[in-house]
Amino acid sequence: MIEIVDLHKSFGRKRVLDGINLTVREGETAVIIGGSGTGKSVLLKHIIGLLEPDEGSILVDGTDVSSVRGEELYLLRKKFGMVFQSGALFDSLTVVENVGLPLREHTDLKEEEVLEIVREKLALVGLSGVDNQKPAELSGGMRKRVALARALVAEPEVMLYDEPTTGLDPIMADVINELILDLRKRLGNTAVVVTHDMASAFKIADRICMLFKGKIIWDASPEETRDTKDPVVQQFITGTSVGPIQVV
Amino acid sequence: MRWQVPRTIELEYVGGKVVRFFSHTGAVFILLGQTVVALAEIRKRVGLWFDQMLFVGVRSLPLIVITSVFTGGVSAWQAAYQFKGYIPLRYLGTAVGKAIVIELAPVLTALVVAGRVGAAIAAEIGTMKVTEQVDALEAMGISPVSYLVFPRVAASVVMLPVLTVFADFIAIMGAMAVAVFFVGLPGEIFLNGVKLFFHVSDLMSGLVKAAVFGLIISLVGCYHGLSAEGGAEGVGQSTTRAVVWASVLILVSDYVVATLLFSI
Ligand SMILES: Nc1ncnc2c1ncn2[C@@H]1O[C@H](COP(=O)(O)OP(=O)(O)O)[C@@H](O)[C@H]1O
Numbered sequence A: 001m002i003e004i005v006d007l008h009k010s011f012g013r014k015r016v017l018d019g020i021n022l023t024v025r026e027g028e029t030a031v032i033i034g035g036s037g038t039g040k041s042v043l044l045k046h047i048i049g050l051l052e053p054d055e056g057s058i059l060v061d062g063t064d065v066s067s068v069r070g071e072e073l074y075l076l077r078k079k080f081g082m083v084f085q086s087g088a089l090f091d092s093l094t095v096v097e098n099v100g101l102p103l104r105e106h107t108d109l110k111e112e113e114v115l116e117i118v119r120e121k122l123a124l125v126g127l128s129g130v131d132n133q134k135p136a137e138l139s140g141g142m143r144k145r146v147a148l149a150r151a152l153v154a155e156p157e158v159m160l161y162d163e164p165t166t167g168l169d170p171i172m173a174d175v176i177n178e179l180i181l182d183l184r185k186r187l188g189n190t191a192v193v194v195t196h197d198m199a200s201a202f203k204i205a206d207r208i209c210m211l212f213k214g215k216i217i218w219d220a221s222p223e224e225t226r227d228t229k230d231p232v233v234q235q236f237i238t239g240t241s242v243g244p245i246q247v248v
Numbered sequence B: 001m002r003w004q005v006p007r008t009i010e011l012e013y014v015g016g017k018v019v020r021f022f023s024h025t026g027a028v029f030i031l032l033g034q035t036v037v038a039l040a041e042i043r044k045r046v047g048l049w050f051d052q053m054l055f056v057g058v059r060s061l062p063l064i065v066i067t068s069v070f071t072g073g074v075s076a077w078q079a080a081y082q083f084k085g086y087i088p089l090r091y092l093g094t095a096v097g098k099a100i101v102i103e104l105a106p107v108l109t110a111l112v113v114a115g116r117v118g119a120a121i122a123a124e125i126g127t128m129k130v131t132e133q134v135d136a137l138e139a140m141g142i143s144p145v146s147y148l149v150f151p152r153v154a155a156s157v158v159m160l161p162v163l164t165v166f167a168d169f170i171a172i173m174g175a176m177a178v179a180v181f182f183v184g185l186p187g188e189i190f191l192n193g194v195k196l197f198f199h200v201s202d203l204m205s206g207l208v209k210a211a212v213f214g215l216i217i218s219l220v221g222c223y224h225g226l227s228a229e230g231g232a233e234g235v236g237q238s239t240t241r242a243v244v245w246a247s248v249l250i251l252v253s254d255y256v257v258a259t260l261l262f263s264i
């Protein structure tokens, strides 16, 4: 279970998170929506301890992420698989090496066993025949899927997805949606998904939360969200430029 | 009226620089400490270490060969010019050999490697930093110090002395070639001169310095890479800083180590 309590974060004078409260229960898929630059990625990075809060705390199964350091923090992070918005693949490594890295680092599996698991995960995300290519040789969508395969290769308890479907064609986006659902069904995964792809959000979410002006202003089921009268949420999910969300 | 920099701003500017210098120095020492701790995982990093040794050592050889030949050659030429009329030329090898083994080979090798390897380390790690690859390592529970910094530092500390041995040898050969072909001194006499007053401790001191330079180049490169921010521009700045600081620190530490190793 992930509990975020009164999380504040500023960069210089720019206040990004201004008192976030959010609880993600075991086995639940929470989708966080919000405009570009509202701090969705920043929020995810706090959960895994890549950024330190100015104020507030993040509890993962009762452990405060910002209070642990060194080995303990690395141990805690092994519970997570994170898909970065940019993919963040290691460009000096091939696809197979990228995906296999968590296994090579953290398990004593033999090389063939690693390879087998890697191939299986790559097949899961719909990739084959790219084993020995470097990330630079792949298309954006392929990179995203490799990143996904890498995040789930060690079958972590919690998956953090930063815009997993952005930049994919609608069909491939749906493949990823199905994958996220399937992963959850098979492994009982907890997931936090950041997205602004509403089709994806409605499909995979148990709960939809909206981040706006540094706060979670909405937290409800997909059904409630779809029927909401809240002007801010409504504007976002219908995607209109006129409304309470000031674009410029 | 001429515009003048107000005194306080000037002081603040200098003060800021000084504070920043010390906070960087502190951070580099912390990184050094973490790298030493990462030594515990050395068995896991042998592969990466080996790759880096190839890059730092073997691939730097052509560059070292060229710079050493000419360094040796010019030092023989200059020494012969300075000896003319005062000192017998049979001491040419003595003077040149000592200069090469103690100073020229270690320092010039280090400066050349700082340009090649230090820049490459800062640029590669810097790019990884700004493209979130360093974050990705962290997120996987892999320490960037263990995975990125340690192999580079270990490789540089080992390979700089090795490169310096090559540089010593090639520079002395270059010096001899100049002595034989341009100064007219028989090779035998030149080599006898080299052997005269040759101390193994001179050679060793050169190699100790080379190891220190290797540490400086790699650590400064990694540090600036890891502190890169922004995008391509930030990586460029980090790379420049890494090379400049490594070069400056090589020359400063050369003096410091010399005063520690040699008493006059
Ligand atoms: N490391 C950082 N340093 C300074 N500012 C940052 C940093 N990371 C994010 N920001 C700022 O925080 C804000 C939110 O960023 P982000 O979380 O990436 O937005 P998004 O919701 O699109 O993922 C942006 O204005 C960004 O400029």
Ligand SMILES: [Mg+2]
Residues within 6 Å of the ligand: A040, A041, A042, A085, A162
């Ligand atoms: Mg983002």
